[in-house]
Amino acid sequence: AAVAAVVTCLRYRTFAAPNFDFGLFCQMFHYMKTTGLPLVTCERDVLLSHFAVHISPVFYLLLPFYALFPSPMTLQIAQAVIAFSGVVPLYLLCRAKRVGGRTALVVCLLFALYPAVSCGGFYDFHENCFLLPFLLWMFWAHETDRPIPTFLFALCVLSVKEDAAIYVLLFAVYVLVSGKKWRRGLLLAALGAVWFVGATMILNRTASYWAEYYKAAGETASPPISGVMSYRFGNLIAEGEDGLLGAVKTALLNPGYLLTQLFKTNSGGIGKVVYLLQMLLPLGGIPLCTKRASRWLLAAPLLVNLLTLYTYQYNIGFQYSFVSAAFLFYAAVLNVPEYSPGVRRRLLAVGTAACLCLYAVCVLPECSAYAARWDGGKEVYTHIDETLAALPEDASLSVSSHLLAHVSDRDIVYDLSYHGNAPDVDYVVIYYPTIDYAVKYAYLSAGYMVWEDVPGEVLILKRGS
Numbered sequence: 001a002a003v004a005a006v007v008t009c010l011r012y013r014t015f016a017a018p019n020f021d022f023g024l025f026c027q028m029f030h031y032m033k034t035t036g037l038p039l040v041t042c043e044r045d046v047l048l049s050h051f052a053v054h055i056s057p058v059f060y061l062l063l064p065f066y067a068l069f070p071s072p073m074t075l076q077i078a079q080a081v082i083a084f085s086g087v088v089p090l091y092l093l094c095r096a097k098r099v100g101g102r103t104a105l106v107v108c109l110l111f112a113l114y115p116a117v118s119c120g121g122f123y124d125f126h127e128n129c130f131l132l133p134f135l136l137w138m139f140w141a142h143e144t145d146r147p148i149p150t151f152l153f154a155l156c157v158l159s160v161k162e163d164a165a166i167y168v169l170l171f172a173v174y175v176l177v178s179g180k181k182w183r184r185g186l187l188l189a190a191l192g193a194v195w196f197v198g199a200t201m202i203l204n205r206t207a208s209y210w211a212e213y214y215k216a217a218g219e220t221a222s223p224p225i226s227g228v229m230s231y232r233f234g235n236l237i238a239e240g241e242d243g244l245l246g247a248v249k250t251a252l253l254n255p256g257y258l259l260t261q262l263f264k265t266n267s268g269g270i271g272k273v274v275y276l277l278q279m280l281l282p283l284g285g286i287p288l289c290t291k292r293a294s295r296w297l298l299a300a301p302l303l304v305n306l307l308t309l310y311t312y313q314y315n316i317g318f319q320y321s322f323v324s325a326a327f328l329f330y331a332a333v334l335n336v337p338e339y340s341p342g343v344r345r346r347l348l349a350v351g352t353a354a355c356l357c358l359y360a361v362c363v364l365p366e367c368s369a370y371a372a373r374w375d376g377g378k379e380v381y382t383h384i385d386e387t388l389a390a391l392p393e394d395a396s397l398s399v400s401s402h403l404l405a406h407v408s409d410r411d412i413v414y415d416l417s418y419h420g421n422a423p424d425v426d427y428v429v430i431y432y433p434t435i436d437y438a439v440k441y442a443y444l445s446a447g448y449m450v451w452e453d454v455p456g457e458v459l460i461l462k463r464g465s
Helices: 002-013 019-035 057-061 063-068 072-084 087-096 101-113 115-119 127-143 147-158 162-177 182-216 230-236 243-253 255-261 271-283 293-299 301-306 319-338 341-362 364-389 401-407 437-445
Strands: 397-399 413-415 427-431 448-454 458-463
Touching: 002 072, 002 364, 019 057, 019 063, 019 072, 019 401, 019 413, 057 063, 057 127, 063 072, 072 127, 087 101, 087 127, 087 319, 101 115, 101 271, 101 319, 101 341, 115 271, 115 319, 115 341, 127 147, 127 162, 127 319, 147 162, 147 182, 162 182, 162 293, 162 301, 162 319, 230 243, 230 255, 243 255, 271 301, 271 319, 271 341, 293 301, 293 319, 301 319, 341 364, 364 401, 364 448, 364 458, 397 401, 401 413, 401 427, 427 437, 437 448, 437 458
Parallel strands: 397 413, 397 427
Antiparallel strands: 427 458, 448 458
16 A cells, blocks of 8 residues: 555656546545535536536545545545555455465455556546445455445445446346345345436436536537446447447347457557456466356456456556456455365465566556656656745636646646637646647737746746736
């Protein structure tokens, strides 16, 4: 957790954390702290609720901590702590399944060093970090036959995001297929289905509301407010079909085509094969090493990662692997007690070796790189922060993406790359390492004047009187 927090905090301090997906959350928490509402201006280039894009009431659990320590780094540290807190329910799950002390220790150490958990936060803060511990708590409650906590943690999972219902449904199917707790499985399935349908309706209506609101005001949201982001599975949605139900229809009616998408990538490379190895090798393949076919369902979340051409979904450097990690560790804990001591030792040895190698290749270099970046430019980064702090607190801004998190504690701030050079803000702040000179000259032509110019750092333009 400390390593992950250090990497992400250094990303912020060295201006490597962009608006998507960090600056927008920083501004959202600023609004939550001051108004109680998850409003944001830099996500869709207009003032709207973040819940018009994703329904994530779970963010309010973090609000008291952010109110005490109102800093973007609070979010980065919180993500690392939340994700790795999953080791607690994982250990309790090991005890519940009578996984021995040494074996439980190895499983927990694998979790602590699992590359997909460490790297999953390297592209900054996301609500997905909550899914990892919530799912593991739900699995523990089910395996220890605690129905009420099972449903409470299922509700916690649903509170993370609208598509979290898919994972509750997958777990419900596993509960049903495994032949135990039929009533519980049906209730979990009903809960997930009702939440997904309800959340989809809310998102679509909210998106329509905001679109009509800004249309009446003569404005447009760019990029558009889109409701449920089913486009990520566009390769599974036939022409004329609508939303995720179209993807489900394709899966049921054309399984052959579905198989062709499992390892297909936009680039034509082997990215999905590499991703699969990165997820399974650090666990020694244990999640799939079972004679019980029902447990193979616990690997189903990997299909969500593989059956898309959305590159980030099958990259351990992003947050989309947290769910698969939770299910794979659950399957591993269930399978381990069924092996003979010799087989168990060999598989865990393979997993430990692979986990250490991948940690050394994927995680430690990131820590070294950002530490070196900070040491090499500490004075410059500090001076940029001081320059940005001189901007009036009540001024409206349009800023380069990598600067946005540093000026997110204000009501009106836009991402410069999405704002279309609109001369409707008090200040335009351009980050020199990512400068677009066409943007600079567009604002100068619109009557803006140079307010501050620090070569190699930032250029600040002020609207003329």
